[in-house]
Amino acid sequence: MAPGVSIANRYRGLRVPAPALRRLFAVLAEARGELAAGAPSAGTARELSVAFLSDTDLARLHGRFLQDPTPTDVITFPPPPESESGGEICVSVDAARRIAGARGFSRELTLYLVHGWLHLAGHDDLEPGKKRRMRRAERRALAALASAGAMPRFTLAPFRR
Secondary structure, three states: OOOEEEEEEOOOOEEOOHHHHHHHHHHHHHOHHHHOOOOOOOOOOOEEEEEEEOHHHHHHHHHHHHOOOOOOOEEEEOOOOOOOEEEEEEEEHHHHHHHOHHHOHHHHHHHHHHHHHHHHOOOOOOOHHHHHHHHHHHHHHHHHHHHOOOOOOOEEOOOOO
């Protein structure tokens, strides 16, 4: 069963296609056996939380919880034991805007969501071998999303003063 998805959009001007985002995580949950690395939280019927943040806000979380106040692209928080939560994925919209290049903003932001989901599914990318496995899983996940027509389209409204 696909998880429920709670969305916190804290990025001014970002339009989050909620149904498409829920579909993204449903497709990942369906492919869980091929993508997960053993953790029970991702891809289950638990509620998954997703937060879209600025670099500043994500760096603040990075410093507070991981003792590293530098900007990053994604942070995950696994659920506490015996919780109904499936964990939380926090992504930097600023990082996606900055790094997207030819891949495009929506695909870059989707990659961050996939990366976070894979962390909750047990993947780690701190060692070279594990990082290679995670990158392969990211490619498989993105291919599964594309094949299912489940790549969300995020848009940014023009900034107005």
